[in-house]
Amino acid sequence: MRLTVLVLEDEPAVREALERDLADLADVIRLEAAEDVPDARTVIAELDRDGDLLALVLADHRLPGTSGVDFLVELLADPATAVTRKVLVTGQADQQDTIRAVNEAGLDHYVAKPWQVDELRTVVRDQLTDYVVARGLDPLPHLRVLDTARVLPLLRKLGDR
Amino acid sequence: MVATATRTTLPPRPGTTALQRGGLLVGLVVFVTALLVEVPGLDAPGQRMLAIFLLAIVLWVTEAIPLVATAVGVILLEVLLISDQALVALPGEPLPAADYFAALANPVIVLFLGGFLIADGASKFGLDRNLAAILLRPFAGNARRTVFGLMAITAALSMFVSNTATTATMFAVILPILAVLPPGRARTGLVLAVPIAANVGGIGTPVGSPPNAIALGALQSQGQGVSFLGWMLLAVPLMVVVLGFAWWLLTRRYIPADTPMVLELAADFDRSPAAVIFYVVAGSTVLLWLTEPLHGIASTTVGFLPVVALLATQVMTGDDLKVLQWPVLWLVAGGIALGIGIGATGLDAWLIGLVAWERLPLLLLILVLALVGLGLSTVISNSATANLLVPLAMTLATGLPIDTTAIGVLIALACSLAMALPISTPPNAIAFATGDVDTREMAITGLAIGAVGVLLLVFVLPEVWASLGLLS
Numbered sequence: 105m106r107l108t109v110l111v112l113e114d115e116p117a118v119r120e121a122l123e124r125d126l127a128d129l130a131d132v133i134r135l136e137a138a139e140d141v142p143d144a145r146t147v148i149a150e151l152d153r154d155g156d157l158l159a160l161v162l163a164d165h166r167l168p169g170t171s172g173v174d175f176l177v178e179l180l181a182d183p184a185t186a187v188t189r190k191v192l193v194t195g196q197a198d199q200q201d202t203i204r205a206v207n208e209a210g211l212d213h214y215v216a217k218p219w220q221v222d223e224l225r226t227v228v229r230d231q232l233t234d235y236v237v238a239r240g241l242d243p244l245p246h247l248r249v250l251d252t253a254r255v256l257p258l259l260r261k262l263g264d265r
Numbered sequence: 266m267v268a269t270a271t272r273t274t275l276p277p278r279p280g281t282t283a284l285q286r287g288g289l290l291v292g293l294v295v296f297v298t299a300l301l302v303e304v305p306g307l308d309a310p311g312q313r314m315l316a317i318f319l320l321a322i323v324l325w326v327t328e329a330i331p332l333v334a335t336a337v338g339v340i341l342l343e344v345l346l347i348s349d350q351a352l353v354a355l356p357g358e359p360l361p362a363a364d365y366f367a368a369l370a371n372p373v374i375v376l377f378l379g380g381f382l383i384a385d386g387a388s389k390f391g392l393d394r395n396l397a398a399i400l401l402r403p404f405a406g407n408a409r410r411t412v413f414g415l416m417a418i419t420a421a422l423s424m425f426v427s428n429t430a431t432t433a434t435m436f437a438v439i440l441p442i443l444a445v446l447p448p449g450r451a452r453t454g455l456v457l458a459v460p461i462a463a464n465v466g467g468i469g470t471p472v473g474s475p476p477n478a479i480a481l482g483a484l485q486s487q488g489q490g491v492s493f494l495g496w497m498l499l500a501v502p503l504m505v506v507v508l509g510f511a512w513w514l515l516t517r518r519y520i521p522a523d524t525p526m527v528l529e530l531a532a533d534f535d536r537s538p539a540a541v542i543f544y545v546v547a548g549s550t551v552l553l554w555l556t557e558p559l560h561g562i563a564s565t566t567v568g569f570l571p572v573v574a575l576l577a578t579q580v581m582t583g584d585d586l587k588v589l590q591w592p593v594l595w596l597v598a599g600g601i602a603l604g605i606g607i608g609a610t611g612l613d614a615w616l617i618g619l620v621a622w623e624r625l626p627l628l629l630l631i632l633v634l635a636l637v638g639l640g641l642s643t644v645i646s647n648s649a650t651a652n653l654l655v656p657l658a659m660t661l662a663t664g665l666p667i668d669t670t671a672i673g674v675l676i677a678l679a680c681s682l683a684m685a686l687p688i689s690t691p692p693n694a695i696a697f698a699t700g701d702v703d704t705r706e707m708a709i710t711g712l713a714i715g716a717v718g719v720l721l722l723v724f725v726l727p728e729v730w731a732s733l734g735l736l737s
Binding site: 155243244245247248252253256257259260261262263264265 | 280332388427428429430432433434436437440467474475588590592593596646647648649690691694695698699700
């Protein structure tokens, strides 16, 4: 039951850069990349099959076919992915798109391109922590990619055994 | 729509492992076999209890169902099979069902309830963290001294707060050090220091860790109650020596004295009226626990005082009660009920008759029991190990030239000395999850500490108890 971060980005160079910047996390979480929305849906189906959880989507907005924001709206509507953390990583979303993402997709964070590596990692750490807290998951298997200070109070509840 | 969304935010239910499915199957087979097959020398009540005991062993070892489910299952089966309300009535006068249900409100459970409420309050008002900040100050300046202070404070806290909660609190305290300490052996040593000290500290008082409660409950049901201070006198010497050894091992193995380890913690005590009331109530409770010989009020009664006082003053509320560690309390209750059943059905007498125990060297028997406790609780829950071993060991000890109290306490302490694997205790699991310590290092230190602990426990501690006149 691994946590999964899905990178949705059509430009290969940008996609690879995002994956590279998050490579440190890959031994704890599952890192997946998709080039468009149909591809992303395939990934989600694979996660379901493997019993892994879609914890966070880092989506570009401007994509061939369905847009990133539309995909995020779709995720919120589906009970299985409503709780998935949703982040736009984009430079091209105009104000209308952004407003729609906040109001209709429950956008959790906005990262403007070009991103800073440290900033990106902090956002991912915070969002994964939010996901674990919101779903009431056991934080221990994922502790290394979470914000330890925020998770420690949860660990008190484990109790002695 | 809303309902669906709520449902999916629940944590996903973990799948069952092959071990768990096997455990369930083996448990059922063993249970039914023990009920149906004639056991020589064992009459109907004892045979039914044997079936329950064997089922509990399989379920607690394999965790086929959650530990707490097995615990309440033991109580239910005792009511259905060996009480006065048994489905198939027993001859003679079996214990009333109420006696088995009463395990859930055993005096030891009430004592723990008080301990839990004080521990949760300490966290709610930040008392644990602030105390740690103040007490750590004198140890600043040298890495090894800092680790010494850290371990001493962790152990002291863990005597009154659960080992797991103590570990969480103390990790919060060392996060600033970890943030600047480069990866390497010093990190490993520091990350190991906290869970080890928390595990060891748990043996210090009756409320420090569930195995202590299980032993205490079993002793009380035999009319061999141990006072709060009495337990401390028996256990603290071992705690101090093992802690000292652990510090020596960790610092020599991992932490050079010149490791940069600066800890500047600001203590910021909550001075709200609620917090002040809490400090007074918690302080008075601990003081009353420690002075039982002076006033004679039983530790259980003292433990119930903060429950009443904190609820009456609304310093703690119903919400605080809801989040108490009820599964831990009920797990202990299951062990107590198991001990009561073994005693009430004559299963104890049958177990004694199995082997000519008196022909075995006493020391060997104790050593084997302690090693079984250590080994089993390394891979399964400490409380479940104590639930199974304490009644068994106390049964076997009858008729041997050893004090029942000594054997009960000894087994409980052995169960708490297991810390060689990440699965051994939740504090170990937390340390392992940080990624700063691997299984190998945890096993080396854990085995060394466990071995030293058990050797002291078996060969030295009974002598110390006798020479101090602590046991009759």
